[in-house]
Amino acid sequence: xxxxxxxxxxxxxxREIAQNIVNPLxxxxxxxxxxxxxxxxxxxxxxxxxxxxxxxxxxxxDGKGMDAKNIHRFFNLGDSSKDKLGIGEKGLGTKIYFxxxxxxxxxxxxxxxxxxxxxxxxxxxxxxDRIPEYILENLEAIPGKNGTSIIIEGYSIDNPExxxxxxxxxxxILWFTAAGxxxxxxxxxxxxxxxxxxxxxxxxxxxxxxILNRKEEVSGTxxxxxxxxxxxxxxxxxxxxxxxxxxxxxxxYHRETNINGEYVSFQLYGTVSGSNCRKKIAKLKQGETLKSxxxxxxxxxxxxxxxxxxxxxxxxxxxxxLLLNSQSFELTADxxxxxxxxxxxxxxxxxxxxxxxxxxxxxxxxxxYFRLRKQEELEHSIKEKQRRLLERLEDFDKIDELAIEELxxxxxxxNESQVALLFxxxxxxxxxxxxxxxxxxIGHYSHQSPTDLICLDNKFQKVLVEVEYKLxxxxxxxxxxxxxxYVVCWMVDLDLNEKKRxxxxxxxxxxxxxxxxxLKYGTQKTIPVIExxxxxxxxxxxxxxxxxxxxxxxxxIGELDEYTDxxxxx
Numbered sequence: 035x036x037x038x039x040x041x042x043x044x045x046x047x048x049r050e051i052a053q054n055i056v057n058p059l060x061x062x063x064x065x066x067x068x069x070x071x072x073x074x075x076x077x078x079x080x081x082x083x084x085x086x087x088x089x090x091x092x093x094x095x096d097g098k099g100m101d102a103k104n105i106h107r108f109f110n111l112g113d114s115s116k117d118k119l120g121i122g123e124k125g126l127g128t129k130i131y132f133x134x135x136x137x138x139x140x141x142x143x144x145x146x147x148x149x150x151x152x153x154x155x156x157x158x159x160x161x162x163d164r165i166p167e168y169i170l171e172n173l174e175a176i177p178g179k180n181g182t183s184i185i186i187e188g189y190s191i192d193n194p195e196x197x198x199x200x201x202x203x204x205x206x207i208l209w210f211t212a213a214g215x216x217x218x219x220x221x222x223x224x225x226x227x228x229x230x231x232x233x234x235x236x237x238x239x240x241x242x243x244x245i246l247n248r249k250e251e252v253s254g255t256x257x258x259x260x261x262x263x264x265x266x267x268x269x270x271x272x273x274x275x276x277x278x279x280x281x282x283x284x285x286x287y288h289r290e291t292n293i294n295g296e297y298v299s300f301q302l303y304g305t306v307s308g309s310n311c312r313k314k315i316a317k318l319k320q321g322e323t324l325k326s327x328x329x330x331x332x333x334x335x336x337x338x339x340x341x342x343x344x345x346x347x348x349x350x351x352x353x354x355x356l357l358l359n360s361q362s363f364e365l366t367a368d369x370x371x372x373x374x375x376x377x378x379x380x381x382x383x384x385x386x387x388x389x390x391x392x393x394x395x396x397x398x399x400x401x402x403y404f405r406l407r408k409q410e411e412l413e414h415s416i417k418e419k420q421r422r423l424l425e426r427l428e429d430f431d432k433i434d435e436l437a438i439e440e441l442x443x444x445x446x447x448x449n450e451s452q453v454a455l456l457f458x459x460x461x462x463x464x465x466x467x468x469x470x471x472x473x474x475x476i477g478h479y480s481h482q483s484p485t486d487l488i489c490l491d492n493k494f495q496k497v498l499v500e501v502e503y504k505l506x507x508x509x510x511x512x513x514x515x516x517x518x519x520y521v522v523c524w525m526v527d528l529d530l531n532e533k534k535r536x537x538x539x540x541x542x543x544x545x546x547x548x549x550x551x552x553l554k555y556g557t558q559k560t561i562p563v564i565e566x567x568x569x570x571x572x573x574x575x576x577x578x579x580x581x582x583x584x585x586x587x588x589x590x591i592g593e594l595d596e597y598t599d600x601x602x603x604x
Contacts, residue, residue: 058189058197059206060369061130065093065184067337070212070237072097072182077213077237081198082244088135088187089194095237096181099143102170105151108139109168132156132166135188140173142180148173157190200243204250205317208257210338213239216256216357217336219286219303226288226299229361230335256338258283258304258355259311263402273414274308277407281307284356284395289386293379300383301336302390304356306399312355325352330391332372333359340371345388346396353403356395358387438573440465446524447566450503453524454479454486456566457501469569471550472520472562473499485518505544505551505563509534515542515555522564526551 062079069077074097082090100108111129131137134157142148150173156166191197208214220226221234239252259281267275285303292298305311312324329343329351336359343351345358362379363372374380433445436456440463447453458476460466477488477496487499500518502508504527515536526544533543540556544563551563 066211069095078240094183100141138185141182146175148175200248214256215336257315259307278308278310300360
């Protein structure tokens with residue numbers, strides 16, 4: 035019997051790590067983490083294009099530098115000197131640099147060793163199934179120039195400025211890298227110093243975009259909205275005049291325990307804040323919203339790596355900016371998710387953190403921020419109703435008079451509900467009901483039912499009636515035409531013989547027979563259309579004829595003067 039060792043296909047693994055990166059900006063996360071681990075106090079990130087137009091990304095720091103052994107680890111796969119508790123213990127991160135045309139590393143240690151490593155065409159080599167090679171040179175040290183510079187040329191992505199522009203890089207640094215860590219909020223907890231390096235150090239970050247000609251120093255710590263629990267009215271806000279600028283902080287919360295003999299702890303810190311506060315600390319990329327950015331994030335080494343918004347109830351989660359750190363979290367190879375959710379230590383962390391959120395943070399947020407929002411919503415609702423009421427009164431005066439003395443409706447209808455009211459009034463009036471064919475009484479009205487009215491016809495049989503302001507609305511709404519027998523509308527605004535092909539394959543057409551409008555639904559059904567506008571017009575004409583006849587009769591018997599005087603006084 036012979037034993038075999040599984041073989042690792044290094045080339046394909048190199049290529050897969052370099053290629054399967056979720057966000058190209060992750061290259062900065064790796065670079066800044068390495069500089070931070072090297073105890074750098076100053077880190078510079080320079081974005082540029084060289085004279086040949088090649089995209090250049092350069093990361094410089096003043097850390098302790100790299101000796102020859104650590105330079106080899108930088109290029110090797112799965113070879114890391116980092117503590118197993120921290121991010122990057124797998125030695126995979128720097129391989130994302132390989133998706134480029136050239137990598138140049140220049141470093142000088144505090145012991146006076148200076149090296150230059152150059153790797154040409156790493157991505158081309160990997161795509162040709164070759165492991166790329168690098169050249170290591172020993173240089174003469176330069177006094178006072180300790181630190182490391184990494185230059186990545188021709189990073190292989192389409193339109194690199196789409197990702198590597200000043201605003202998006204600044205935002206990414208402050209949210210998802212060691213330069214945006216929130217560990218300084220927990221620097222006083224001495225037990226954390228055993229597992230987290232440089233707890234009290236927040237490096238200075240200098241970002242220079244030579245393409246856009248912009249340069250600025252980055253704070254070096256994660257950005258939270260400054261506390262502001264009594265904001266003033268914001269004249270630019272319509273509804274949330276105060277709460278849009280509200281911000282309340284929670285924490286720092288530090289909890290620890292022992293599970294199966296292992297020390298376990300977590301740290302929780304964050305805010306609840308209004309939209310203006312959140313906008314100030316997040317530069318959203320195209321397609322991104324405040325709702326997709328904010329919530330609860332899991333973090334390791336106090337660097338956020340994935341959202342976990344189910345730790346807080348809908349619909350409130352995106353108002354919160356909460357970061358939950360634990361060194362018990364183990365990350366997937368791409369460092370964008372957690373790989374040990376079933377670990378008892380992780381389960382304890384998530385359960386205890388959720389208790390703090392549910393029992394402490396959310397109630398405090400409800401008492402302050404969300405109560406203020408609800409008050410503002412109520413005040414705005416009242417003002418909006420008053421505004422719409424005044425607007426309605428103004429619009430009412432502009433509507434033409436119906437001018438039918440026998441009806442209690444004073445204005446022409448301008449919507450479906452008004453059509454239903456007018457129809458009801460006309461059915462109830464002894465003079466106008468005779469002009470309405472087919473319908474004798476109204477039984478029931480519902481705007482939530484598929485059909486608006488249940489009526490009784492002249493034989494007191496139940497019929498279904500659909501109400502519309504304009505008949506064309508019926509064509510647009512795609513009503514099931516089997517669900518009504520008649521249509522009542524204010525006006526027929528379609529052309530004669532207008533047709534529409536329906537989804538069920540039938541054709542709906544508008545015809546006129548004996549001066550009556552009719553909808554034909556295929557060959558199966560005819561639907562009479564009762565147009566109230568023409569009935570009102572007919573009634574007014576007949577009323578005018580009746581008045582003229584009355585005047586003629588009065589004139590003949592010599593009482594016209596008395597009739598005229600009476601109606602003038604009226």
